[in-house]
Amino acid sequence: MNTSDKPTAIQVNNLTKVYDRSLAVNNLTLNIKKGEIFGFLGPNGAGKTTTIKAMLGLIFATHGNVNIYGYDIHRYAKYVKKYVGYLPEKVAFYDNLTGLQNLHFYAELKNVPKSECYQLIKEMGLGDDLNKKVGKYSKGMLQRLGMARAILGTPPILILDEPSGGLDPRGVKLIRDKIKQLNQAGVTIFISSHILSEIQAVCTQVGIINKGVLVAQDTVGVLSKNLQIKPRMILEITNLSEKIIQAVHGIEGVEKIEVISNKLEVFCLPESRAKVVIEVYKTGGNIVNIQTEEASLEDVFMKFTEG
């Protein structure tokens, strides 16, 4: 089945949110298909969390609406929220209750068997701390417990706001593996993150928001192609000189050159790579290493959010 043929899981229609005369989100429209992992990117204050809060019915849109599986998030709140799991950016629990008691409370709200809580806590690596008061949890432990809360009852839609926040590398891997595993089981996942590598590692689609406006939505490959972002080639040259740099600059297809110590970073089309190498040799350059990198999400992000 083609992605575009899949049914829509989350539909954001012309969402506008104004806080005290400040425009947080401006006429944003998003369409997230069932089974997608959608990465939502943007600089600080771009409107990511506002969009997420509108998706969950936590805030009221100044204009526009959000539908989950075609149901308005406010009108059918109680029904729709059974199908959504949420990990907020600022994970918080009831400090005086234990991790297990906290999860039991949320399980009751979702009519999920309590036995699932114990299993999830163990899966999230908190088996030894389940009877400890949450007030004594570290930030990373809270994040893991937050993830357990989000996936209680295995909701078909998961909304994660900065899922790696406060996690050590092991925790990051645990969450990333869980995201992939859930997606393979058919869960639609919406991730907002500052960590571009995280988005690039797991997301099938990306949306970029800047100053409240959605500036792009597609796969990373299509976005970089449309933006004509050139991949880069890094040449390590022992005798890098001004003469070599000038010679490479003159080659057709070379967009930009950056010099870092004895490394020459050349942004050019793949068909120009051979010409660059030959030109360096011709001008007496001694190449000891060559690396090539495709256009990254970081390049795409920088292009869309610059200025």
Next chain:
Amino acid sequence: MEAILSIAKKEVMDNIRTKGIIITTITFVTIAIISSLMGAAFKGSSGLGNLRMTVSIMMMFIQYVIPIIGVMLGYASIVGEAESGTLSAFIAFPVTRLEIIIGKFLGLGLVLSASIFLGFGIAGIIIGVSVSNVDYGIYLLYILYSILLGLVFLSISMFFSSILKKRSTALGISIFVWSFFSFLWGIMLIGLMVANHINVGSADAGGLFALNLFSPAQTYNALVALSFGAQPLFIPSAGMSTFADNFPDFYNTGLLVFLMFLWILIMLIFSYLSFKYRDV
């Protein structure tokens, strides 16, 4: 309904873990026993005094202590969760905002009621051992009226908690409202009476007696005075409720209890309406 009960249960558990319920119970037991001992001293006897005198002395403390406990339980119920971040996760679950308000009121109300009941109950048993012919029916009614007073102030503080954006502002305003109803309103009415040369027994005082019922604290005082003949001692701030002998005809327990319930209902409706469209 299940969601309401889950929320109420969580509130009770949270308060048991913070030991708030235990501290509140101990406070009430202490007040009841001290009041009883003071009652005995007034009567010139030794040991624990009779129930009527005990209730009169307890009112001195209770009319201030119970509302403030209601305020302390309720002021952070919504805004506290919003500030700590638990509210956003809460609302993301399949639960309506009405269920949150009702569940929280039930849970916190249960904590308040249980601590008042336990505290007064333990004290009542202690008094009953020392005093003969204790009418536990009257004492039970007094406990229920006191619980009602606590619930009114719990609902008032929940309203401010649901409408305000900062926990500290909610606390400040709730405490102001408490002091307004507990002290200022009574003083103001007596001031009005003196300024207008109104005799408390005259027909002109009817309007002031009606105004007196605008304050739930004054309504509670009037209710206790009307039901048990007990009056708050030495407190001019108790306003028109100190003039129990001159209560107008429309003062009856049914009306006063109804007014207390009305306060709770109106405050809960306002809490819900302000919370219903609140951005979290």
